[in-house]
Amino acid sequence: MDRILNINLPINTANVHGPLTLLVSGLGFLLCFLLAILPSAYSRIKYLPLPPGASLIWGHEKAVFVGQPGSAFREWISNFGLTFRIKAAFGAPDILVLGDPIGITYLLQKKVFDYHHSAVVRPRVARLLGKGLGWIEGEEEHRRMRRLARPALTSDNIKAMSLDITEAATRVTKDLVEFVQNAGQKAEVNILDWTGKATLNIVGRVAFLHDFKAGNSKEAQDILNARKKGVSAIAQYIGFLTLMLLRRFHFLNYFPIAAIQGQGLAKRTIHVGVAKDLIQRSQTLGNEGKYQDQKDLLTRLLLAASEERITVSELYEHISTFIIAGFESTTTTVGFSVWELARHPEKQRRLREELAAFGREPTYDDLQNHAPYLEAVLKETLRLYPGLPYIERVATKADIIPLHQPVQLADGRVSHQAVIEPGQTVIIPIIAVHRQDSVWGDGDTFRPERWLESLPPQEQLCSGWGKMLAFSDGPRSCVGTHLAIFNYKVIMSSLMNSFLFEDPNVTMRLKISSSLQAWVHRDPDDPGRNELPVILVPTDN
Incomplete structure (x- = not known):
């Protein structure tokens, strides 16, 4: 662009470049702002708790990726319970975070075929592995x-x-x-x-x-x-x-x-x-x-x-x-x-x-x-x-996910279920669920002996192999x-x-x-x- 301007127009491109950059940056910021705020008004799960501190552009997802895997989810679970929502990047619709073992078992064992890989995950599976069993x-x-x-x-x-x-x-x-x-x-x-x-x-x-x-x-x-x-x-x-x-x-x-x-x-x-x-x-x-x-x-x-x-x-x-x-x-x-x-x-x-x-x-x-x-x-x-630190799925049908730990809704009511509409993205934060101090007492400590002792109550554990989700659970395990x-x-x-x-x-x-x-x-x-x-x-x- 600068070369074309220099050849055809007798003007100083430096004077144009600065304002042009500011204009483009401003428009880009405005676009990100609009993308970020518009879906919020129509969030399907706005009744669920929302952690503070979401970035206007990155939502909560930057905290998930840049920090140690699972650390952000564990902090949010400690403060907001096992079921809540987070802001997605670039104003995409809010994401439901499901860390409740009863809800996880319900989704993976009973309804997993109603929850498909998301548009982010499915192409990635095809690239990484192929269009085989994990992609179908x-x-x-x-x-x-x-x-x-x-x-x-x-x-x-x-x-x-x-x-x-x-x-x-x-x-x-x-x-x-x-x-x-x-x-x-x-x-x-x-x-x-x-x-x-x-x-x-x-x-x-x-x-x-x-x-x-x-x-x-x-x-x-x-x-x-x-x-x-x-x-x-x-x-x-x-x-x-x-x-x-x-x-x-x-x-x-x-x-x-x-x-x-x-x-x-x-x-x-x-x-x-x-x-x-x-x-x-x-x-x-x-x-x-x-x-x-x-x-x-x-x-x-x-x-x-x-x-x-x-x-x-x-x-x-x-x-x-x-x-x-x-x-x-x-x-x-x-x-x-x-x-x-x-x-x-x-x-x-x-x-x-x-x-x-x-x-x-x-x-x-x-x-x-x-x-x-x-x-x-x-x-x-x-x-x-765990090989997969989290599972991401998208609901293809309306659903009601049962919960063991009640969630406090925005209006102050307490509920033992999460109401899901088609198109809702759900993340199961496996590594955060596996490392909960409230379950294990010392979630970050390598202590194999715990598996030879009395385990926590079943309602606090998942139902996959070894009471975990390392191999997932249900018909798609x-x-x-x-x-x-x-x-x-x-x-x-x-x-x-x-x-x-x-x-x-x-x-x-x-x-x-x-x-x-x-x-x-x-x-x-x-x-x-x-x-x-x-x-x-x-x-x-």
Whole structure:
């Protein structure tokens, strides 16, 4: 614009640029102001409590994203109860925050198909995972796809594959032992790099009969690197700005914005690489009549495709969904467990003694039924670090959500229900619900022993696995829960058998990058990176 003005008009553009900027800024501010105040008059849930301090532009959402995940929600829950509303960014309609366990159970178990992914979340799921089981809406379609996957992920089938799972984890642990020994008596590693290799190796082996070569194959490295780049793009502050814009301007989902499209790197890498190879290889087995000999997930999907129950395009989407979802959550959960055990030597010692008491490599039955402290460590890790820090849904129908804790309405009345109209966005703040001091007494403390003691009253707890929401709840809960739990236990057992964990004394913060992620800053000027550094010392085993 300045160049055009200089060529064609004999005026000083500097004199124009200042007022023009002020004019545009003023108009932009006015637009944001109007967007912010107009929906308030028509808020469907204006009867609910509203925390103070909302930004004119960002509403309450900046506080949710910029602070430690869950901290803002916990403060609001302490002051306003378990059910309230917050202002959305850019004047989008108010958001209902549902932290009441009875209300959460009702929504997720009884009415989840009436509450769809929001226009912010659903495109993100498609980019991150693919248009697979987590993306599909509608009860009939979702149940149809879940029936395809469930037989490959039952506890009986996982038990039958337990030796393969153990071998896949052990291969990565052996590589890690060699790496640390070559570095000397001990070494600091980013444990996420190695837990990522282990979980990807297991998922490849048991779900797709594919060897990722202990996470060292080119395709495995491509997937892991793409995942890391995608996490970094969205965890930065610009990622927050972009996501908030999506709340109001959905069309931005399709713009070439790095913080948005970077989320799809891992999925695209899988589609053009390993998914194509898997399909071609398995089609050869099908032509040879060997489908019936296999019980893995890919074979079931290929059979469905051959019978035209799913399209080839859907097949690609399901492969990327199960690979990424299969390794992402377990990668971080094992990482957070190792991190916490490094910081709590007495708890690490107790777990080590429990596993050593087997006197051999633990079997499926050992890990699932005779390692109570290992399960307690898993539950405590998931309580503090749920893979999804919150769930966001939009009501497609009018509804009345029952509540255990009454809510005081704007007119002073007290109600045990929340009245919902179609189009209402609902957020379930999982990490805040998991960490409530009013429930646990010490919500931020890593204390696995709590799971071996008397638990709080059921009405204060959720009804998902482990009385939590780490795997969600109801008919849309994680279909791979049994596999994820056993994978975790196998990898933890293998690492505990091979290493002592020591604290590197660095500061770790949590960030939201669709899922919950660790972020470490080495010094004040360091922008930080997605890692969990731990010092490993080889044992004599």
